[in-house]
Amino acid sequence: MKRIIFYISISLIAVNLSGCFDSAILDEVPLDFASPENSYVTEADFNSAVIALYDQARLALSDGEHRPLDHIYGTDLGYNGANQLNQRFGSYLATLLPTSDPAIYHWRQYYRIISGANIILNRLEGSKVSDQHKILVEAQAKLFRGLAYRNLAHLYGGVPIELEETQSPKTDYVRASREEVYQQAANDLEIASANLPGITEVRDGEISNLAAYHILAEVYVSLERWNDAIEAAGVVIDDPSTSLMTERFGSLKDEPGDVYWDLSRRYNQNRSVGNTEGIWVWQYEVDVPGGVTSSSGLSGPMLERDHSPRPWSFTVRDPSGVAPFLPQGVSDNTGGRGIGRFRGTNHFNYGIWQYDWEDMRNSEYNFIRDVAFNNPASEWFGLKLSDKMSQFRVTLEDTIRNFYPYQAKVTTPGQHPSELYDNPVLKTLISSSAGTTYSDQYHIRLAETYLLRAEAYLGSGDSQSAADDINVVRERAKARLITAGEVDIDFILDERMRELGTEEKRRLTLNRLGKLYERTSKYCEGYPGVANFGVDVQPYHNLFPIPFSEIERNTGAVLIQNPGYAAE
The missing domain is CATH 1.25.40.390 (Serine Threonine Protein Phosphatase 5, Tetratricopeptide repeat)
Incomplete structure (x- = not known):
């Protein structure tokens, strides 16, 4: 009701003022409360x-x-x-x-x-x-x-x-x-x-000229201004301060993994840590005013909650009657505090990888396809779900929600905020407040700029240049390279799925x-x-x-x- 009264009041004020002969009234600046007249000055x-x-x-x-x-x-x-x-x-x-x-x-x-x-x-x-x-x-x-x-x-x-x-x-x-x-x-x-200032002149998360050029390139593609799109994307790609990350880096670089995995680990998205690939990154902090994410409730980006599966929901027991999975979300490759709601299509999970199954972006670190039983009290502890697959693929929920292939980038294994651990040793998470993806999030990443320019080259009729740009991204992933004759818009869309996935x-x-x-x-x-x-x-x-x-x-x-x- 208050909102309705507010809108009506504003409308009535506008009507009454329009009939007033003394225009000076309209120029009055309020002194005792914030208004557009006194809020946009300095x-x-x-x-x-x-x-x-x-x-x-x-x-x-x-x-x-x-x-x-x-x-x-x-x-x-x-x-x-x-x-x-x-x-x-x-x-x-x-x-x-x-x-x-x-x-x-x-x-x-x-x-x-x-x-x-x-x-x-x-x-x-x-x-x-x-x-x-x-x-x-x-x-x-x-x-x-x-x-x-x-x-x-x-x-x-x-x-x-x-x-x-x-x-x-x-x-x-x-x-x-x-x-x-x-x-x-x-x-x-x-x-x-x-x-806008150059990317080296702005703070982490702040927009730069390169963010604008990337978005502009996409708009030019939408207008079929192919050459303009190629030029705008080229400004981003050719800037000496940008490049795809090709070597291990960041907070877990000495852990098993690869450079694509490093891109999504916590603390690794920004230029201040040496990432030359992030063009515009949404900033998140835990329990900091304005940082959005919290250790006491669900807030911020929640890809972990939606896309990660929920193996803790399996009803299967080992021969001793013990559940092989711990009963809460766990900060490892079981998906954190996922609820198994966003289930990838078979095309995303399997189809796009048939071109090259050994693609780094499909590695065991980046696309989780199997998981180890994590309950130390179970006699199956340390075995993998695939070892007992027939018992864990019985009901619809088993396949659709409890466990399915998912992207590791949606969660932060081993890097959840310490306040979220119910058991710091087992790394079980507090179920009522975990589920956020606790890392800064890419809005624009250089790999996408390459794929966007490839789209523009394709529109202009230059399939070879399109293939060259796609191959820059695929080469980083140590994937089979594409030929000019294989490039079409559906291949580019599949490549965007491989490279960006749930990030897009x-x-x-x-x-x-x-x-x-x-x-x-x-x-x-x-x-x-x-x-x-x-x-x-x-x-x-x-x-x-x-x-x-x-x-x-x-x-x-x-x-x-x-x-x-x-x-x-």
Whole structure:
């Protein structure tokens, strides 16, 4: 009720003021409470506003077990194995509606970012900020606005474009075309890439010109401006401060593993530790204000909780009647505190590796396919699940949730915060609060830039250069190299799965290419215990629906719904 009263009050104030003949009233600056008039004045004010954009973007793309994971559930990457048809894309027809949370949340979150950026840009000119700092703040705000418009275009197609601070209710929005939205994103990102500092001049997690160039390259691909995309991606790739990591490094470099495994170990994502591959990394700290993650509850990126299996749920006992797995999540290759909800497709788990099973990214360190019994009291202790496979593959839950191949990058074996260990010796985790992926998270990584440029080369008709870029990534993985004749968009999409996996916001990639329906209907098996396996994706799902609430409140013009969706 308070929220409704607030909006009505603001509307009434706007109406009353519009009829007042003394315009000076409108220029009054409140002195005893924060307002836009007194909150956007100094460099510190604008820096705080930009930090809010970081926070909103991280929330949309990385935090929590719901909305960021909308981008991997129900794709060629994986599906909801928990038999939840009306959420997490267990069923498209039940989940993706004009009134559903995914459609509403992403729309509103990106427009919050756009609104915040517009306020910054509108207030910047009349502020006390130095000219030099104005250039920086403008570039930062335009990167976030460009990112938001890019993602809206990927998800919804054409959307309304708003470039001014909205100071009164507006109900006559109309949709621009998808191409126009991409062009607006390009306009913003061109300014950002030209004016943001270089990657060696920013702190860990801070946006640089290379982050802007990477996003710009993807927008150019979406506009089929192939040569511009090649050039923008080339700025990132050719920068002397960036390179793929090819040697062991970081916090566990002396432990068994490989360089791809090192990329995702805790503390290893940032330039300050020698990682020259991270272009933009979301920062997380445990029990630190603003650090998001906590030792007392679930917060932050929760890929461990969703993608890791739950072998502790097996009901099988050894001949003495003892459970071979400890009863809680464990910080080793049993997956931490996983609940086995995001089950990878067979294409992700097996199909993409048929090209080269010895690919480093499919090694025993990176794609966990077997697990040792970890209960010291069991006579099977030290044996592997594969040694007793027939007994552990009896029920549907055994295969779908209790154990399946999963990516090691979603968890931090042996590196969970000390506060989360119920038993520090056995490394059993406190079940009520563990489940977060306790590491900084890549938003942009150089390997993806190579694959993005390969896509641009392919679009331009240069298959050999596309193969060359793909092979840079594959060579690091010590994988079989590809020939120019083998390159097509599906190979690039498979290579993105091999290299990025659950790290990628897969839906954004598939939607921008119009491949969501094709690849999901082909590769996503879905939950075997429900009608049609819950995989009822339709061609029109290549775009999200426009939220009905936005259509309904837009009384001054028609906000046209995407084809295939009901009016409400």
